Amino acid sequence: xxxxxxxxxxxxxxxxxxxxxxxxxxxxxxxxxxxxxxxxxxxxxxxxxxxxxxxxxxxxxxxxxxxxxxxxxxxxxxxxxxxxxxxxxxxxxxxxxx
Numbered sequence: 356x357x358x359x360x361x362x363x364x365x366x367x368x369x370x371x372x373x374x375x376x377x378x379x380x381x382x383x384x385x386x387x388x389x390x391x392x393x394x395x396x397x398x399x400x401x402x403x404x405x406x407x408x409x410x411x412x413x414x415x416x417x418x419x420x421x422x423x424x425x426x427x428x429x430x431x432x433x434x435x436x437x438x439x440x441x442x443x444x445x446x447x448x449x450x451x452x453x
Contacts, residue, residue, distance in 0.1 A: 358428050358440070362450045366401060366430045369448065370438045375405040384417050389424045396427055396441040400448050405436050 358366070376395045379388060395402045404421060408414050418437050422429055427441040442448070 358430070358450075363430055365451050366440050366448070367438070370401055370403060370430060373401070373403050373438075375403040375436055377402070378405045379407065379417070384420055389421065392421060392427075392439070393425045396425055396439060397443055400443050401430070401438070401440050403436050403438050407435055 376399065377388065377392050382388075392402070392404060406414050406417050408417070414435070418429065418432060421427070421437070421439070425439070425441065427439040430438040430440050432438070440448075442450075
């Protein structure tokens with residue numbers, strides 16, 4: 356499954372009012388953090404994750420690792436925050452048709 360531009364715009368609108376659910380700490384991206392992100396995606400489907408680093412390359416590598424490990428879709432990234440989406444079995448968020 357890939358997200359169309361229409362679906363991404365819809366998810367961005369839903370994510371606008373969300374606060375980051377997971378904040379990476381001084382230890383960076385640990386196995387426990389990945390498990391927490393995975394668990395949050397299972398519950399909420401759409402979450403924000405904050406990565407407080409000033410190095411763009413490091414931040415992008417962390418975003419890519421999170422996406423790879425959780426099998427989520429990156430809806431958007433703004434500054435230190437990435438918005439992730441992964442559909443759960445309950446399908447809580449009804450995406451518009453493409």
